[in-house]
Amino acid sequence: xxxxxxxxxxxxxxxxxxxxxxxxxxxxxxxxxxxxxxxxxxxxxxxxxxxxxxxxxxxxxxxxxxxxxxxxxxxxxxxxxxxxxxxxxxxxxxxxxxxxxxxxxxxxxxxxxxxxxxxxxxxxxxxxxxxxxxxxxxxxxxxxxxxxxxxxxxxxxxxxxxxxxxxxxxxxxxxxxxxxxxxxxxxxxxxxxxxxxxxxxxxxxxxxxxxxxxxxxxxxxxxxxxxxxxxxxxxxxxxxxxxxxxxxxxxxxxxxxxxxxxxxxxxxxxxxxxxxxxxxxxxxxxxxxxxxxxxxxxxxxxxxxxxxxx
Numbered sequence: 001x002x003x004x005x006x007x008x009x010x011x012x013x014x015x016x017x018x019x020x021x022x023x024x025x026x027x028x029x030x031x032x033x034x035x036x037x038x039x040x041x042x043x044x045x046x047x048x049x050x051x052x053x054x055x056x057x058x059x060x061x062x063x064x065x066x067x068x069x070x071x072x073x074x075x076x077x078x079x080x081x082x083x084x085x086x087x088x089x090x091x092x093x094x095x096x097x098x099x100x101x102x103x104x105x106x107x108x109x110x111x112x113x114x115x116x117x118x119x120x121x122x123x124x125x126x127x128x129x130x131x132x133x134x135x136x137x138x139x140x141x142x143x144x145x146x147x148x149x150x151x152x153x154x155x156x157x158x159x160x161x162x163x164x165x166x167x168x169x170x171x172x173x174x175x176x177x178x179x180x181x182x183x184x185x186x187x188x189x190x191x192x193x194x195x196x197x198x199x200x201x202x203x204x205x206x207x208x209x210x211x212x213x214x215x216x217x218x219x220x221x222x223x224x225x226x227x228x229x230x231x232x233x234x235x236x237x238x239x240x241x242x243x244x245x246x247x248x249x250x251x252x253x254x255x256x257x258x259x260x261x262x263x264x265x266x267x268x269x270x271x272x273x274x275x276x277x278x279x280x281x282x283x284x285x286x287x288x289x290x291x292x293x294x295x296x297x298x299x300x301x302x303x304x305x306x307x308x309x310x
Contacts, residue, residue, distance in 0.1 A: 005295050006253055006302035009212060009263040017141075020078055023086040023117055024070035028103045029059030030090040032121065034162035039123075044149075045159050045225040046187075046218060048273070049089045057089065063106040067113065084141065085110070086117045093120040093129050100129065104136050115141025117183075122146045122171035123163040130178050145183035145214070146171055151201040155190050160225070169208070176209040183263065184210045188248055189218035189240045195248055199255050206257035206306060213260050215252070216267035217245050220275040227275055239277035246291050250300045258303030265291055 013021050034040035056069035063085070071083055085107035093100060104116060116137055125144065133142060148168045150156055156164060168184075175182045184205065188198055205213065217240055220230050229236050240248065249265060265288055271281045279287070295301060 004258075004301065005292055007258055007261045009261050012212075012261045017082065017114070020081040021084055021114065022074045022078070022081050023084045024067055024074070024113075025054055025057050025086045025088045026063050026066045026070070026107065027053060027057040027059045027089045028063060028087060028092065030087075030092050030094055032091040033094060033124065034160055035090075039162035040160055042160060042225055044161060045229065046221065048221045048224050053089055063103055064110055067107065067110045071112065082114045083112050084115045084117050084143075085113050086119070088119050091121045091124050092118045094124045097128060097132060101132055101136060104133065108136060108140050113140070115143070117143045117145060119145045119147065119185075121161075121163060122148065122168040125171045125174060127174065130174065130180065134178060134180070141181070143181040143183055143212070144175055145185060145212075146175075147185045148205075149185065149187050150190055150193065151204045152193060152197065155193055158191050172208050172210060181212075182210045183212040183214065184208075185214045185216075187218050188215060188245065188252065189237065191237045195251065198248065199251055202252045202255040206255065206260070211261060212263045213256070214264040215249060215262070216264065217277065219267060219269055219277070221269060222273050222275055230275065241277060242279045242282070242287070242290070245277075246287075246294050249291055250295055250298070253295075253302045254300055254304040255306060256302055257306055258301075260302075262302065 032043055035043045054070065054073075056066055056073070058066070061069075067083070067085060074081070074083075087103075087107075104118075107113060107116060116133075118133075125146075146168060147161075148165070149159065149161060151165050151168075153164050153166075172182060172184075186201065186205070218237060220227050220237070220239065226237075245266075253262070264284070266284050268284045
């Protein structure tokens, strides 16, 4: 067995901060350019932010109120841990510079908040925003998480992202120029993508200056555009079985640079909202253990095949 199956996020956090760190999600009331008509309407066809937003997240509450409730919940189990304010819902750099600065400053000023993690689209990052963020977080950790989702422009068009992979490359380059910690988000099982194309995506990502990566399975969630499409045309996507997803995830990781930190393998949504795939309500940690077990069985590890890249 290889000494390290993959470059895990929890290990990186402990090494960097010397303690356990919990992300606290906050909702600052943002929207997206593929929702408000500036680039498109309807949002991504699979999107339902309520499937991953904690109950305390509500844009009607102040940032401080949300952080207070989130910390109160998580501190029961780990009283000594530190926290990162996680701007998660929708596009969290899509507003006026003044509004962005106000919500970020409020978050960074809250007790025991050691940094910001900001989820956004690659076409909603620019020099002015980054310079403001660097000033605001000069004594705190700063991470920008880009929703890349796919390296294929055809796929991005199918899912109504209203941006291209070229936009992702430009955003990553800009973040790298400013030496800002960069995260990426990729979905496995998107329409029209086969396993070979997905693995090509891993090879492409391996050559980019990204620090962390989140993976998760495509899910058909009730009430989304994808649910309606899937109902009318079940061949539009192939919902991955758990066994298929585990195998594909390991294949993906074997072609992924071992320098990239894996922050997440799956997305966990309320079972009553999930139309497909049906994985029996397994929790994220249970799926991670299954992935680890399969990796050991097949002597797989992150970066195993990166020396084969041309």
